[in-house]
């Protein structure tokens with residue numbers, strides 16, 4: 001099997017996992033992956049992540065030209081491409097509308113709170129972006145700007161974006177963010193989250209365990 005076909009299949013598999021985990025619904029969300037030739041495989045516009053098949057996926061270059069595909073690319077393509085151009089460390093992008101993160105997004109409440117160790121280690125900072133009309137160039141530029149240094153973004157009145165060195169990492173970050181939003185909501189109901197002590201988040205980000213976890217991911221999802 002060619003490397004590209006393997007990546008197309010992985011993209012469909014992750015799309016189904018996102019849908020089955022209720023991290024998005026209908027035709028919402030978009031996912032993409034960077035190939036070793038520095039091209040991008042991205043979900044076509046209008047397709048549900050649950051139904052996407054390898055032959056539906058659109059191949060583009062970083063300039064925005066469609067190289068292969070029967071369907072138009074996701075309307076999110078401009079900011080996916082901007083992120084790949086600006087972040088050589090990023091090889092996969094997940095964008096979904098999960099219900100609990102979506103609640104925080106619609107209420108304009110940040111998820112960037114130092115309370116849960118796993119999120120600090122595996123995701124890092126989670127900026128909150130003000131509302132901008134999706135599909136516009138202003139929106140694409142704002143998204144790319146917010147993700148210059150972060151690996152996750154909560155967008156007001158919209159949803160989340162997670163980045164990864166590979167598809168599995170981007171998926172796991174999205175999955176973890178939704179679980180974290182649920183935890184934070186419950187903590188708020190129970191009287192408010194207890195923040196980690198000053199400096200602890202910095203210490204957690206410097207741990208080596210995330211590098212080890214990435215090695216395992218690379219072995220399992222080669």
Ligand SMILES: [Zn+2]
Nearest residue numbers: 029097158159
């Ligand atoms: Zn969206």
